[in-house]
Each structure stands twice: as C-alpha cells, then as structure tokens.
Amino acid sequence: MCSGYFTLPxxxxxxxxxxxxxxxRKFKLLTDLLLLIFIFxxxxxxxxxxxxxxxxxxxxxxxxxxxEILPRHHYILSAGQQKFYLNNHHADTLYHPGDSLIxxxxxxxxxxxxxxxxxxxxxxxxxKKVFCQVIPLTPVxxxxxxxxxxxxxxxxxEKFIHKTTLFIxxxxxxxxxxxxxLGYKTxxxxxxRNLFITTGTVHLLSVxxxxxxxxxxxxxxxxxxxxxxxxxxxILLLPLLWSYACLTGLAPSVVxxxxxxxxxxxxxxxxxxxxxxxxxxxxxxFTLLIQPSALYSISFLLSYSAYTGIxxxxxxxxxxxxxLPSGISKIYACCCITIAAxxxxxxxxxxxxxxxxxxxxxxxxxxxPLATLLLYCSACCLIFxxxxxQYFSPLCExxxxxxxxxxxYFAPYSINIQNLYPSPLSIVLIYGLLCVxxxxxxxxxxxxxxxxxxxxxxxxxxLSFLNFQLASKNEIVIFHHPEQSVILLNHNGFCLYxxxxxxxxxxxxPYIHQHKLKTIPPGxxxxxxKLFYYSNQLIYVKDTxxxxxxxxxxxxxxxxxxxxxxxxxxxxFRPSDMQxxxxxxxxxxxxxxxxxxxxxxxxxxxxxxxxxxTTENGFIRLSLK
Numbered sequence: 001m002c003s004g005y006f007t008l009p010x011x012x013x014x015x016x017x018x019x020x021x022x023x024x025r026k027f028k029l030l031t032d033l034l035l036l037i038f039i040f041x042x043x044x045x046x047x048x049x050x051x052x053x054x055x056x057x058x059x060x061x062x063x064x065x066x067x068e069i070l071p072r073h074h075y076i077l078s079a080g081q082q083k084f085y086l087n088n089h090h091a092d093t094l095y096h097p098g099d100s101l102i103x104x105x106x107x108x109x110x111x112x113x114x115x116x117x118x119x120x121x122x123x124x125x126x127x128k129k130v131f132c133q134v135i136p137l138t139p140v141x142x143x144x145x146x147x148x149x150x151x152x153x154x155x156x157x158e159k160f161i162h163k164t165t166l167f168i169x170x171x172x173x174x175x176x177x178x179x180x181x182l183g184y185k186t187x188x189x190x191x192x193r194n195l196f197i198t199t200g201t202v203h204l205l206s207v208x209x210x211x212x213x214x215x216x217x218x219x220x221x222x223x224x225x226x227x228x229x230x231x232x233x234x235i236l237l238l239p240l241l242w243s244y245a246c247l248t249g250l251a252p253s254v255v256x257x258x259x260x261x262x263x264x265x266x267x268x269x270x271x272x273x274x275x276x277x278x279x280x281x282x283x284x285x286f287t288l289l290i291q292p293s294a295l296y297s298i299s300f301l302l303s304y305s306a307y308t309g310i311x312x313x314x315x316x317x318x319x320x321x322x323x324l325p326s327g328i329s330k331i332y333a334c335c336c337i338t339i340a341a342x343x344x345x346x347x348x349x350x351x352x353x354x355x356x357x358x359x360x361x362x363x364x365x366x367x368x369p370l371a372t373l374l375l376y377c378s379a380c381c382l383i384f385x386x387x388x389x390q391y392f393s394p395l396c397e398x399x400x401x402x403x404x405x406x407x408x409y410f411a412p413y414s415i416n417i418q419n420l421y422p423s424p425l426s427i428v429l430i431y432g433l434l435c436v437x438x439x440x441x442x443x444x445x446x447x448x449x450x451x452x453x454x455x456x457x458x459x460x461x462x463l464s465f466l467n468f469q470l471a472s473k474n475e476i477v478i479f480h481h482p483e484q485s486v487i488l489l490n491h492n493g494f495c496l497y498x499x500x501x502x503x504x505x506x507x508x509x510p511y512i513h514q515h516k517l518k519t520i521p522p523g524x525x526x527x528x529x530k531l532f533y534y535s536n537q538l539i540y541v542k543d544t545x546x547x548x549x550x551x552x553x554x555x556x557x558x559x560x561x562x563x564x565x566x567x568x569x570x571x572x573f574r575p576s577d578m579q580x581x582x583x584x585x586x587x588x589x590x591x592x593x594x595x596x597x598x599x600x601x602x603x604x605x606x607x608x609x610x611x612x613x614t615t616e617n618g619f620i621r622l623s624l625k
Contacts, residue, residue, distance in 0.1 A: 039285075043292045051131045052082070054107040059137055065146060066099040068128075069154075071186050076130055077101065085110075085125055085133040086140075093142070096158075098151030100144040105134040113618020115479050117354070117421055117510025127296050153246040157182050160247075160382050167381055167393040173400035176205075177378045180371060183207040183248035192404070199407045199414050200360015201367045207248040208303060209257035214372050215244060216261050218379060234265040241265075252287065252294055253303035259283035260307075276311050280304065298352050305348060306341040312438045313340035331365065338364045347430045350420040354510070358415040366406055374399040419513035423466060429459040470515050476538070476545065476622040477511060478562065478589050480614035485564040485591035487547060488512075489538070491531060491624075494520045498538065498547055499564055501591065531624075540624045546583075548572060557581045560622060563588045566596045569603040587620060588613035 020034035054060070064077035064084065075086040075095060084107070095101065109132050110122035125131075145151075161178055168174040172192060178184040185193075185205060196202040203210070219240050223233040245251075245258045263279045266272075284304055287294055294300045317336040324332055338361035349356050377396045381389040422430075433455045440448035471493040479486040487499040488511065495517040512519075531540045536552035538545045544558040549565045555572045561583040573580065586609055588600055597613060604611040612620055 043288055043295065051109065054109070054132065056106060056108055058106070059104045060107055061102070062105050062134055063102050064100075066095045066097055066101060067150075068097060069095075073186075076125075076128060077134070082132070083128070083130045085130050086136075087133065093140075095142065096145075096151065097154045098145050098147060099142050100146060101140050102143055103136045103140045104138040105136045107132050107134055111616075111618065113480065115481075115509075115511065115619045116477075117514045127293055129293055149246060153243075157184065157247055163382060163386070163389075166386060167389045168396060169393075170397050170400070172404065173397045176400050176403075177374070177381075177396065179205045180207075180211070180375055181378045181382065183251060183254075195404070195407050195411060198357075198411050198416065199363045199367070200357030200416075201363050201371075201407065204367060204371045206253065206299070207251055208253035209260075209307060210368070210372075211375060212241065212244065212254055212257035212261065214375055215379065216241060218376055231269055234268050237265050238262055252297055252300035255287055256280075256283050256300075256303050256307065259286060277308075280307055280311065298348070301348055302345050305344040309340045309342070309344040310337055313343055313441075316441045334365055334368070335361055338368075344431075344434060347422070347427050350422050351424075351427050354420050354513070355416055355418045356420065358417065360414070363407065363410045363414070367403060370399060370403045370406070374403065421510070421514035426459065426462060426466070429455060429462065433459065467516075473515065474540070474624040476624065478587060478614055478620040478622070479509070479511070480590050480619050482590055485549070485589045487562065487564070487589065489533070490515060490517060494518050496520055496533070498533070499549065499562075499589075501565075542625045543622075545622065555580065558583050559585065561586045563592060563596075563600065565591050566593055568596060568599050573603075582607055582609060585610045585612070587611075587622075588615075590614045 020031050020038060023031045023034070062077070062079055062084070064079040066075055067078045067083065068076040070076065073088040073094060075088070077084045077086055110125065110130075112120070112122050112126075114120040114122070160182055161184055164174050164177055168177060172189065175188050175192065179188055183206070188205070193202070193205065196205055216237065219237055220233065223236055228236070241258045241261055245254045248254050260276075260279045260283050263282065264274055267274045287300070314336050317340055318333060321332070342361060346356050374396060377392050377399060381392045381396060384392075433452060436448055436452040436455060439445075440452060473490050474492065475490050476498070477488045477490060479488070481502065485499045485501045486509070487497070488509070489496045489498055493516070495512055495515075496519070511517075532538070536547045536549065536554075537556050537558065538547075543560070544556075545560045545562065546556055546558040547562045547564060548555060548567045550567065553567055553571055555561070557580065561572075563586060573582065586600065586604060588597060588611070592600075592613070597615070601611060603609070614620060
C-alpha cells in the first residue's frame with residue numbers, strides 16, 4: 001500500500017545493514033527492526049523492473065513461449081527476459097503452456113491510469129511482471145512445444161478436467177469440483193460465484209490451506225493404512241504435497257500451506273518440533289525470495305494474514321469462555337478459527353473488494369465440512385479408475401446439491417457491508433491497532449494498552465479529518481469510459497452529472513461511493529452563491545468551464561473547454577470569426593473518435609493551447625478555484 005506513495009533508496013541497504021551488524025549483541029530489538037527494513041529494501045530492489053521503450057507504430061518479431069493461461073483464455077507470453085499479454089481476440093486458436101509461438105506484432109505498454117475506485121487489469125498483470133501487450137500484425141504460428149514441469153502439470157490438470165465430464169453429469173457440480181479440487185475457475189458460473197461471495201464462503205472456491213491441509217490428512221490416512229513406517233510416510237507426503245501445488249497452478253495460498261506442512265513433515269522426519277509463527281515467517285520469506293512480486297498479490301496477503309490471525313487470535317478466543325462440553329467445544333472451536341482468520345483479512349477485503357461479510361463464519365460452520373467431504377469424494381473420483389469413480393459420482397452430486405441449497409437458504413440472512421473505500425493510511429492504522437491488541441493479549445503489559453489507545457485516538461482524528469476533507473471538495477472529474485462521456489461535478493458533498501451517456505444508474509460510479517456523495521437533480525443553477533451552472537457552462541469564482549456537445553455547441557469564453565461527442569474545431573471556432581477568445585486549456589473526453597482527436601491536436605499545436613484527453617491521461621480532475 002505504501003510503495004505507491006514513496007520508495008526507499010538503495011543506499012539505505014548499507015546504512016541499515018552496518019548498524020545492524022554492530023548492534024546485534026546489545027540491542028536485539030533494534031537489530032531485528034533494522035534487518036527487517038533491510039530485507040524489504042532488498043526485496044523492493046529485486047522486484048523492481050525496468051520497462052524497455054517500444055515504438056508503438058513499429059512492428060516487432062515476437063518469438064515467444066506460452067507461459068500461462070489467464071481466465072477467458074488470455075495468455076502470458078515470454079520472449080527473452082520480457083513477458084507480454086496476448087488477448088484471446090487476437091489469437092486464432094487455443095494454446096497451452098509450453099507452446100512456441102512466432103508472429104509480428106506491435107508492442108503497446110499498458111495504460112495504468114484507472115478511474116478512482118475501479119479495478120485495474122493493468123495492475124493485476126503488473127503483479128505477474130507483465131507490462132505490455134502485443135497486437136499481432138500477422139497470424140500467430142505455433143512452431144513447436146517445449147516441455148517443462150509447468151506444462152506437464154497443465155496437461156495433467158486438463159486430463160482430470162476431461163475425466164470430470166465423464167463421471168459427473170450435472171454441469172454445476174462439475175464446475176464446483178473443478179474449482180474446489182483443481183483450482184480451475186474459468187468456466188465457473190457468475191451466479192454460483194456470486195452466491196459464495198454473498199455468503200462469505202468464496203474462499204472455498206480458491207484452492208487454499210484448507211484444501212491442502214484436508215488432502216494432507218487424506219494422503220496421511222491412506223499411507224498409514226498401507227503399512228508404511230512413520231518416517232517413510234512423511235517422506236512420501238512431500239512430493240505429493242508439491243505435486244498438488246503444481247497441479248493447481250502454484251497459487252500463493254497453496255504454496256504457503258505446502259511450505260508450512262513441508263516444514264512440519266521434515267521436522268517429524270528428524271524428530272524435531274516446530275514453532276507455528278516461525279514456520280509461517282519462513283514460508284513467507286522463501287516464497288518472496290523466489291518471487292518478490294508476490295508481496296503485491298492479493299492472494300498472498302489474504303492467505304498469510306488469515307493464517308497469522310488463526311495463530312495469534314484463536315488461542316485467546318478459544319480460552320475466553322472457559323471449559324465447555326465436548327460437542328459444544330468443537331462447534332465453538334470452528335467458530336473461533338473462522339473469526340480469528342477473518343479479523344486480519346477484513347481491512348484487506350474493505351480496501352481491495354470494498355465489502356466485508358460479518359456473519360460468514362456461521363455459514364462456514366456447515367459449508368466447510370460439506371466442502372471437505374466433497375473434496376474427499378472428488379479426490380477419490382479423480383485418483384481411482386473410471387469404473388470405480390462412477391460409484392462415488394452420485395455422492396459427489398448429492399454433496400454438491402446440499403452445499404448449494406444450504407448457501408441459497410443462508411444468502412438472504414448474510415450481512416454484507418458494501419461500498420467501503422478506506423484510505424491506505426487508515427488501513428495501516430487499523431493493522432497497527434490489531435498488532436498492538438495481539439501483543440497486549442499475549443504479554444498483558446500496560447504500555448501495549450496505552451499504545452492501542454493512542455493508535456485508536458489517531459485513527460478517530462484521521463477519519464474525522466478525512467470526512468471533513470471529502471465533504472469540502474470542489475472539483476470536476478472527467479472519467480475515462482471508452483466511447484462514453486461521463487463528467488461529474490463534486491461540490492461540498494453533493495454531485496451532479498454535467499454529462500453522462502452511460503446506461504447504468506447515476507449512482508453506480510465507485511467515485512460517488514468513495515467520496516460519500518449525495519446526488520442533486522439537474523437544473524438551472526445550484527444552491528450556492530459561488531457556483532452557477534446553465535446549459536453547458538459552469539461559473540465558479542475564478543473558474544469558467546464550458547462543455548461542448550452535439551446538443552450544446554455554442555461556445556462562450558471560458559478558462560477550460562471540454563469537448564465531447566466529436567465536436568470539431570471548425571464547429572466551434574469558425575475561420576470567419578476568430579475574434580472570439582480561445583481558451584488556454586482544452587480537454588477531450590473518451591467519447592471523441594480518432595478523427596476528432598487528430599483535428600484538435602492540430603488546432604492546439606497551431607494556437608499553442610494545452611491539450612489533454614482521457615485516452616492518454618486517464619481520468620482528469622479539475623479543482624475549482
């Protein structure tokens with residue numbers, strides 16, 4: 001979150017390491033802090049990536065290899081030391097990891113500008129170290145296939161997916177099994193995905209530590225009943241765990257679970273005990289050592305924060321009521337595990353997904369055991385031959401139907417708080433409060449309690465200041481929506497669409513929820529002595545802004561001119577009447593086509609006018625003076 005606002009220079013590498021080396025004996029806490037910052041600076045430098053400059057109008061020969069298939073059959077290609085994104089609309093066939101592809105293409109860097117509060121696909125690809133996309137100019141030719149471990153497991157997963165079509169007749173059950181066991185969510189139905197999101201059980205669709213741990217116990221049970229010794233069982237479990245991790249695409253949550261279980265298995269082989277927090281820290285360290293950019297992955301953050309919450313908060317929550325009867329104790333333990341995992345992930349869900357589920361732990365009490373049984377039955381169907389799998393398939397379909405029926409029944413009672421847009425600083429303060437709370441629960445020292453009170457006070461003051469700042473904003477926002485014109489006025493906590501061609505409701509923009517705006521009906525003038533709006537002109541103290549469209553094409557002298565719906569320069573400034581003052585700044589929104597853009601570029605170059613357009617700059621803010 002903080003790396004988007006500042007960077008740490010590389011010379012701090014030596015500034016921190018040398019004091020840490022000399023303080024290691026006397027000041028252990030200071031040494032740990034310096035080494036931690038030192039490790040993060042090292043990781044930041046390793047993960048930094050220099051993007052080569054490409055001439056967009058030039059053609060490049062792309063001799064590449066297919067590395068990964070994204071949802072909806074988009075592809076990540078590697079050529080040399082670079083990775084590129086290939087859209088499925090530009091591909092003439094389906095490709096697989098390991099395929100060698102050659103074609104001529106234009107290379108276009110991703111536009112990282114995105115409207116406030118909206119999902120950025122470019123940022124998602126940046127996590128995978130993909131910064132450019134390729135637009136093929138010639139047909140994509142597959143000239144061969146190279147085999148490696150990733151392509152081997154991809155082929156194996158395809159075989160398992162094909163096998164599910166043979167013994168599972170119900171399409172919904174088949175999609176659920178593929179997502180639950182194999183991490184294949186490409187064909188997952190939107191309504192089914194939304195059902196799991198609404199009930200707070202969406203983690204069941206992502207292969208995670210829950211699935212890996214369940215299969216670990218499943219394999220442990222089978223190997224022990226075969227008659228293998230304890231040490232041989234643990235040795236055989238290691239390749240089985242990592243084979244499953246590779247089969248599901250090496251998701252961060254699966255890597256985390258496999259690494260921790262590997263530490264446990266190795267400890268058992270050498271008759272050593274382990275510390276859970278140390279195992280978690282070592283797992284995170286080795287994961288980031290291999291792939292430093294995983295730190296920016298939402299899956300990585302959610303997985304490690306959830307497991308940290310279980311280790312830190314579960315023991316306290318379980319001891320809270322004292323001794324309970326056996327049956328009630330097990331139910332209460334399941335609730336405690338879910339709540340402990342949910343506590344540190346709520347801020348992340350609010351920040352990235354803008355919604356949190358409050359009572360999802362109740363649905364998980366039933367959904368998790370059902371999903372675990374479905375996972376075991378599905379694993380038997382996939383592992384055993386087809387003539388044995390057909391006897392497990394009715395049970396799989398029954399469990400699937402029970403799980404979906406239960407979630408459909410629970411969905412109306414789910415409590416989801418939506419439209420949350422916390423700032424990065426508020427998230428940092430919330431996590432600081434959680435850390436201090438965890439330290440107080442463990443050490444019971446008064447200074448941790450006082451530290452929590454201080455952080456809580458700072459958080460309240462900051463949120464009050466933030467709300468005051470949002471309520472006093474005065475700006476015009478020109479959004480970037482392809483072939484659409486969306487221009488919004490934000491005035492002292494109220495909003496008014498000056499131009500809107502979207503078919504969606506006027507309150508659908510995330511910007512409105514992020515700034516907590518209330519809509520006011522359009523009309524002549526606005527209830528403010530400093531602000532006046534009529535037809536296509538807005539006057540505010542020192543600013544005069546005009547918006548020209550096909551409907552309102554009459555130009556009045558102004559400071560800023562916004563062009564919409566392909567209004568051309570000759571329609572506004574006629575050669576016969578050039579006595580009209582020309583504005584010093586012209587802005588074009590996304591509704592203008594290429595011809596209109598070129599016309600206005602020539603006009604602004606001729607009269608030396610500042611020109612901006614949302615196609616190149618993304619959304620544009622105009623602060624009213």
